[in-house]
Amino acid sequence: MSYAIIRNVKYKKENLKGIYRHNERKNFNYSNKNIDKEKTYLNYSLKEPIYSYEKEFDRLKKEYDLKGQIKTVSNIACEYIITSDKEFFDRIGEKETKRYFETAYNFVSEYKNLGEKYIMSAQVHMDEESPHMHLVFCQ
Secondary structure, three states, X not given: OOOOXXXXXXXXXXXXXXXXHHHOOOOOOOOOOOOOHHHHHHOEEEEOOOOOHHHXXXXXXXXXXXXXXXXXXXXXXXXXXXXXXXXXXXXXXXXXXXXXXXXXXXXXXXXXXXXXHHEEEEEEEOOOOOOEEEEEEEO
């Protein structure tokens, strides 16, 4: 039996550059051996960032007048990694896999009024062992 999996990770501002480069596939080489660079063209975005995650955070903070003191120890962004097992995605096929991630994106956007405006990026990776989505938002 397959299960939906959501992992939550919190990030400080200093972490955002590396996370951005990985999620948006800006690196040339990856230590993660599960990435098949020949399949990277299959990846797609449900929400593309306008800028890097650091600049996106600064833009959102200014645009929505977000309050709070940011210290070096402050978590400023969260990332949900949403997936299931490979067999699940193989069984439901390409069209339903896309719908799975779109449904998850819409759920997060609407959950407790999080608001899509605070989502910086939502990238679906099809170039690794199991399809998964990296959804990054302001905390």
